[in-house]
Amino acid sequence: MVPLSSYIMLSLILFSIGVFGILTTRNMIRILMGVEILLNSANLNFIAFSRYMGDITGNVFVLFTIIIAAAEAAVGLAIVMMIYRNYLTLNVGKIKEMRW
Amino acid sequence: MKDLIMFLILSVIAVVSSLFVFLSKNIFRGALSLSLLLVTMAMFFAMLNAEFIAAVQILVYAGGVLVLILFAIMLTKEREPSVSEVTTSRAVALIAFVVLSLFYLAKHTWEKYVPEKEFSATGASVGTKLFQTYVIPFEAASFLLLAAMIGAIYLARRRG
Numbered sequence: 001m002v003p004l005s006s007y008i009m010l011s012l013i014l015f016s017i018g019v020f021g022i023l024t025t026r027n028m029i030r031i032l033m034g035v036e037i038l039l040n041s042a043n044l045n046f047i048a049f050s051r052y053m054g055d056i057t058g059n060v061f062v063l064f065t066i067i068i069a070a071a072e073a074a075v076g077l078a079i080v081m082m083i084y085r086n087y088l089t090l091n092v093g094k095i096k097e098m099r100w
Numbered sequence: 101m102k103d104l105i106m107f108l109i110l111s112v113i114a115v116v117s118s119l120f121v122f123l124s125k126n127i128f129r130g131a132l133s134l135s136l137l138l139v140t141m142a143m144f145f146a147m148l149n150a151e152f153i154a155a156v157q158i159l160v161y162a163g164g165v166l167v168l169i170l171f172a173i174m175l176t177k178e179r180e181p182s183v184s185e186v187t188t189s190r191a192v193a194l195i196a197f198v199v200l201s202l203f204y205l206a207k208h209t210w211e212k213y214v215p216e217k218e219f220s221a222t223g224a225s226v227g228t229k230l231f232q233t234y235v236i237p238f239e240a241a242s243f244l245l246l247a248a249m250i251g252a253i254y255l256a257r258r259r260g
Contacts (some may be wrong), residue, residue: 002107005210007144010111012201014118020194021122024184029172030122033134036165037118040141043157050221051148052213059221060229062153066160067241071248073165077172078255084176085258091180 007048014041026091028080032073039069106147114140122184127173135166152223 018037025031043062050058080090087095117140120133138161145154230238 001215002103002147003210004213005205005208006107006111007148008205008210009202010114012205013115013198016194016198016201017115017118017122020190021118021184024186024190025122027127027178029127029169029176030130030184033121033130033169036134036161037121037137040138040161043153044141044144047145047148047150047153049213050150051219052215054216054219056221056225056229057233059150059153059226060234062150063156063226063230064234064237064241066153066156067245070160070165071244073168074248074252075255077168078252080172081175081256090176090178 004048004052007044011041011045011048014044026093028083028090028092029077031092032076032080035072035076036069039065103147110140110143110147113137114144123186125183127178128170131166131169131173134169135162138162138166149219150221152221152226 015038018034018041021037022031022034025034043065046058046062046065050056050062083095084090089095114137117133117137121130121137124130124133138157142154142157142162145151145157
């Protein structure tokens with residue numbers, strides 16, 4: 001059986017890569033993909049602790065996280081489409097004004 | 101032993117594919133690499149006896165969220181490269197953070213968590229917990245999904 005600490009370490013590495021990517025890229029869609037990586041690394045932690053502590057609550061929470069991630073992706077990508085239509089760019093550094 | 105080998109292979113795939121999300125020249129390939137990461141995560145969930153969550157992960161993430169992302173990529177056009185600029189200082193900061201946190205984790209003792217042999221998060225057990233203890237959050241989540249759907253349609257609609 002794999003020790004619990006290895007799951008936590010993997011989750012930590014994935015989370016760091018996600019934060020690094022979000023901070024260094026300028027493309028909005030890539031930033032949204034980074035958010036998905038962050039949520040998934042947190043989910044891995046939830047499931048691992050749920051298994052090792054013998055408590056099913058972690059699984060239920062991951063279900064809620066997945067629901068919220070789906071809602072976040074839908075609204076986030078709708079916002080991306082609207083910004084692209086108005087500014088014709090996906091670069092977050094170039095979007096400097098709000099309309100109202 | 102078999103578990104450990106499986107874990108190592110899957111974690112190498114997960115780390116490499118998550119790096120490739122940000123480092124691939126073509127953003128479309130980045131999205132496909134994200135799908136590989138999501139499927140790998142589902143395999144981890146299956147390894148941890150969370151069969152129901154593994155199925156939901158593939159259905160919702162690989163089937164729903166990823167299709168949304170691919171649509172957004174195909175409907176927009178990148179005019180400049182969007183690869184993460186990995187300078188030396190940034191890479192050093194990332195590696196230093198990871199190594200220091202790993203040291204911190206290694207100091208903690210996790211051995212007190214010993215997994216029980218018969219633990220299985222099937223659809224039945226997750227559903228029982230969901231509909232007994234967490235009914236109100238479940239209803240709130242369904243309302244959130246409705247709000248997100250209406251909001252997304254409103255935002256993406258073309259105004260005349």
